[in-house]
Amino acid sequence: MSFLQPLMLFALPAIALPILIHLLNRRRHLPVRWGPMMFLIDAKKMARGMARLKQWLILALRTLAIAGLIFAASRPLSSGWLGVAAGGPPDTILVLLDRSVSMEDQDLQSGRSKRATALEKIAELIEAWGEGPRIVLIESTRQEPIAIESAESLLDLPQTEGTSTAADIAALLESADDYIKINETGRTDVWLCSDLRRSDWDPQGGRWPALRERFLQRESVRFYLLCYPDLPSDNVTITVPRVERRQVGSRAEIVLDLQLKRAEASRPLELPIEIVLNGARSVLPVELIDTELLLQGHTIPIDPEVEEGHGRVEIPRDGNPLDNVIYFAFADRPERRAVVVSEDPVSARALRIAAGSSLDPAIATSAIELSLQQTNQIEWDATALILWQAPLPDGIVAQQLEDFVARGRALIVFPSQTPNDRELFGLRWSTWREDPGVAMKISTWRWDTDLLANAASGRSLPIGELETYRFCSLQGPGRDLARFDSGDALLRRATRDGGGGVYFCSTLPRASHSSLARDGIALYVMVQRALESGAASLARARQLTTGEQSMDGWEVVASSDSSTLPSERDAQAGVYHLNRDWIAVNRPPSEDQAEIVSDDALARLFEGLRMERVDDEVGSSAGLANEVWQIFLIVMGLCLLGEAWLSMPERKVARGGASA
């Protein structure tokens, strides 16, 4: 509890007044000459227990009444669970706002989201503090401090509106720490409003320990975690994992994979999925029985002359309106072009076959072989994948490869027969290793993601059956996608921020080195997936998540919030168009994962810091810090009533006649 007029608390010693008056009153006694002392002595003996208790009660109630008056005059703020804060308002209030999609979970009765509820309460709290503290907002999309003039403006700012983004809570706190450090904010209250989604908090992330250490050095910072951990019941999310325009003969169609998810399978749910394609509306009724439903290959015929367009898939509005709609864009697909740069014809041939053959006849695929000297013939802009089996380059070729990957294309590097000392994307080849007569097996591989992930049917790739006789050991950081028993990597993905994937495969697809070519499935899938990911960046129509690319200069074709300011456009889902390119931007898939950070994990993140957790409910109207002087006045009134009742003289016994 805090006070708006803390100086009034200096009057608290006045609660001793009733005790002083009581003691003085005892001295101001009336002398009476008395005969029946025997009754007095008996009465005092009898009254020793209850009467003394009554006296103490009366004194306590009088003391409480005065305390209530003083507290009421101090204008206390109810902060409920927040404990007792010393002193008055802080110098600075930092409001860290999670604007992720999950914060748009709504209370269906009031229609208010978690974000709106949190904002209203914070605004109310700030208003109660008056004009004392400096208010700064840091929201999750930009993580930049914004000075706030008044509590009302907090509710009206475009920077506090809902978005289709994910949040990075650690980054929010880092930004808060930077602000505190630069501005020397004095006593600072940090109000962090979040729904504790694990995907936003990433409690296992490496930034947290350092962040905690930094805040441990700031003694004047107090954290208030205003959290909304309740998951909405019966909320269904929709995603579209795949959108393709397919032309087979004279027919053209749009192929969609639709995925519905919900947290609990409470009862079967019939849902009409509304698909709007270039303005034409169609409805697909489905029944969601379990927690998840995947509709693969739903086709919508289109005019063969329509080569591009956009649309959206929508389900009826529920607990979170932002996860009920998905935008998509489509266009005819460019040829998937792969280039094999190799010094070894055998390997080159195997790689060219793997890259140049597509199972889907509707997808045009081609692959060419080039030698190391022919790299100037590579059409960098039209190529989706480069398979590099040659010494690691340097100079201009290395730079071209960097640019190539930065544009989202894919690169798989195979070792040269004569590895050099050069480094590419932080990795370099070391020496060839072999164990004569022994075929090395893959012990572990990432079956859940990336190139070696299980098939859509759930079946795993036959990676465990691969035999490797020679491999070139790899040095440098990265994520191993497949590993031998010895711990050496067969396939490692280079660590990079953004852009396409860069993979290093430590053996060659030739009989003397491995069974990659002989048991071609693994190689084929691996290369085709890399080609697909690289081709995605070549496509004229792309499906991105919010924040993945700046939409500056792009024309808004459709948007989840048509009133959004241009500055906020990157945070909104929608369809954007520029020249011949289309981009559909949707929320990150991580926002559909309804997992909450556990209490223990949260406690560990803030261990040693002054943190008060406030669990609130979406739509709740209970204030965080209301002025509660009325309660103290009521308490005072009740105390006075109780005191009057206890002090009331007992009813006199009716006086009888003098004679017996």
Next chain:
Amino acid sequence: MADQLQRDFLDPKVLSRLAGLSLHARQPMLGSVSGKHRSPIRGSSLEFAQYRKYVPGDDTRRLDWRAYGRSDRFYIKEFEADTNLRLCLLVDVSGSMGAGEGGRTKLETARRLAATLAYLAVGQGDAVGLTGAGEGRRLDIAPKRSVAHLRTVLDEIGRLKATGGTCLSEALHEAAERIRQRALIVILSDLFLPPEQLRGCFQHLRFRKHDVAVLHLLEQRELDLDFDRPVRFIDLEGGPAVLADPEMISRQYRQAVQAYLAELAVVTREAAIDYHRVEIHEDPGDVLARFLLSRTPKKARR
């Protein structure tokens, strides 16, 4: 009598109001002269007492010949003997009798009642004695029926002072031993003693065949403890003062008083004591009228 009428505790109005009432004993008295009260000895009054069988030696003049004529048996006809009464006034002069407000103390009320009773008794030919039961000084005036003696008694009543601790029980036992013949003993006291202690005193008096009446003098505030601020109670009998808040203990005080009065009622009933509670601010005329009327035999009242 002119001197006596000048005493302020002897109110002529009260006397004139009570002139028509007599002081009666509830049981036969043994007096020295003829009077208005029954005697345990058969006498020659006009009031028939009983028949009894003739035994040799009886005075044949008292044979009831009519009864003999009807039953052919000899019966002696006996008559009540009328005698006078010894009225012993026992006034408690302990310190607690000095309590009172508005110029009226318990002792003052006791004076008025005792003096009026003495006047009435002497007026109807009874003897009056006085005992002052107080600590240290003990006053004993043997009952006599002369007017001069009445003056002495009244003088002593006027000189009574409430001081010291109570020694009522000792005074009662002593009176029981000292007064050999049957007497009407009127006790004027606040009886601030444990009832169990009084039980022995009353039974002792009854054992001596005395007719015992108690005028229990109390003040209303002593029953209610009606004060609105803390009070320092100064013990009139010299004990330590007690500081108390009456608001805190008034309920328990009243409980203690009620328990005491209930126990006292049992004690007086068992000992056949003529008990009267008197509020000291009551009109003495009313109190005595009630007292005298309650003692008047039913036949006489008619």
